[in-house]
Amino acid sequence: DQQVKQNSPSLSVQEGRISILNCDYTNSMFDYFLWYKKYPAEGPTFLISISSIKDKNEDGRFTVFLNKSAKHLSLHIVPSQPGDSAVYFCAASGNTDKLIFGTGTRLQVFP
Amino acid sequence: NAGVTQTPKFRILKIGQSMTLQCTQDMNHNYMYWYRQDPGMGLKLIYYSVGAGITDKGEVPNGYNVSRSTTEDFPLRLELAAPSQTSVYFCASSYSRQGQTEAFFGQGTRLTVV
Numbered sequence: 001d002q003q004v005k006q007n008s009p010s011l012s013v014q015e016g017r018i019s020i021l022n023c024d025y026t027n028s029m030f031d032y033f034l035w036y037k038k039y040p041a042e043g044p045t046f047l048i049s050i051s052s053i054k055d056k057n058e059d060g061r062f063t064v065f066l067n068k069s070a071k072h073l074s075l076h077i078v079p080s081q082p083g084d085s086a087v088y089f090c091a092a093s094g095n096t097d098k099l100i101f102g103t104g105t106r107l108q109v110f111p
Numbered sequence: 112n113a114g115v116t117q118t119p120k121f122r123i124l125k126i127g128q129s130m131t132l133q134c135t136q137d138m139n140h141n142y143m144y145w146y147r148q149d150p151g152m153g154l155k156l157i158y159y160s161v162g163a164g165i166t167d168k169g170e171v172p173n174g175y176n177v178s179r180s181t182t183e184d185f186p187l188r189l190e191l192a193a194p195s196q197t198s199v200y201f202c203a204s205s206y207s208r209q210g211q212t213e214a215f216f217g218q219g220t221r222l223t224v225v
Binding site for chain 1: 115144151152153154167170201203208210213214217219
């Protein structure tokens with residue numbers, strides 16, 4: 001049972017435009033959500049997070065929105081840059097030591 | 112500051128062989144994790160540790176063993192390698208519980224079992 005779902009395997013966006021990556025979860029006990037970015041042949045790197053007491057968190061060009069009633073979160077990148085081309089993983093945790101990852105969305109930003 | 116270091120980067124094993132994937136971190140983190148990533152899939156937690164001497168199973172622990180004798184090191188042991196263990200393995204560490212703080216990942220070990 002996939003508790004964290006990223007239904008879009010890939011996304012292609014023009015440089016300068018907005019990229020929106022989506023993530024859905026099923027476990028209502030999740031209370032902390034993170035986004036990681038991964039380049040080929042490298043390990044994932046932390047990007048941004050949000051706790052369930054918030055509905056928005058912003059860090060520079062990156063904003064994460066959380067809709068608890070819909071069990072949905074999204075990552076907005078504005079403006080998108082070619083260096084943002086990577087695989088983005090959504091991850092969620094509840095009151096445990098475990099982090100559950102989604103399957104990832106490959107973002108390609110073209111000139 | 113090296114962060115999280117994994118060795119080897121690549122390895123080919125024959126079915127039935129054993130090996131140890133090494134992971135060390137120099138950030139004095141209590142929490143350490145082993146994940147595997149199969150093509151087109153997310154990261155699956157194999158084992159984790161909340162401190163030296165303490166380990167626990169993750170989502171996919173079968174066929175693996177771990178130990179945590181020091182804060183720095185968290186080796187992953189594969190006994191009797193099987194083709195289903197072909198994957199990319201990532202070690203990670205964090206200051207506190209991974210869901211509440213960012214984790215730092217190593218570069219990964221690409222393992223092929225033939």
